Amino acid sequence: MVRAACHCGAVRITLEPGPTWVLDCNCSICRRYGALWAYTHDRLADRDLDARLIQGEDALEVYIWGNRWIGFWRCRNCGCLTHHTALSEPSKIRGVNARTFVNFDPASVTIHRSDNAHTGWFWSRPDAPIWEGAQPAMAPPGPDDWR
Numbered sequence: 606m607v608r609a610a611c612h613c614g615a616v617r618i619t620l621e622p623g624p625t626w627v628l629d630c631n632c633s634i635c636r637r638y639g640a641l642w643a644y645t646h647d648r649l650a651d652r653d654l655d656a657r658l659i660q661g662e663d664a665l666e667v668y669i670w671g672n673r674w675i676g677f678w679r680c681r682n683c684g685c686l687t688h689h690t691a692l693s694e695p696s697k698i699r700g701v702n703a704r705t706f707v708n709f710d711p712a713s714v715t716i717h718r719s720d721n722a723h724t725g726w727f728w729s730r731p732d733a734p735i736w737e738g739a740q741p742a743m744a745p746p747g748p749d750d751w752r
């Protein structure tokens with residue numbers, strides 16, 4: 606069982622079993638968070654990981670990306686991004702931020718990169734090839750566009 610926690614320890618999540626891969630997404634929000642996502646539905650293996658918020662529901666606040674369908678949850682005390690949910694199922698953890706894992710060796714998983722920004726630009730240099738973006742391309746940024 607993998608333990609995940611924010612920095613101050615208010616928010617705690619368990620994940621069972623642990624992931625075999627995490628996703629580095631370069632979309633406008635994921636690249637800012639620097640999150641690496643362990644999805645509770647592993648679509649490569651077609652299996653589910655059981656993620657449970659075991660502490661800290663009252664410490665959480667959510668950022669909802671515009672009118673998008675996703676909520677990003679962070680600790681209101683220390684600011685760490687712990688997980689995301691689909692707005693249609695706000696109580697079901699969809700992805701856990703692997704950066705918050707406590708007892709886990711990153712070398713034990715593959716890092717896949719998803720090119721949702723459609724730029725091919727990533728801060729990370731993992732060994733796996735880049736996946737084409739699953740999200741539709743946004744218009745290229747203009748001179749006053751800060752996405």
Ligand SMILES: [Zn+2]
Pocket residue numbers: 611612613614615616680681682683684685
């Ligand atoms: Zn915290």
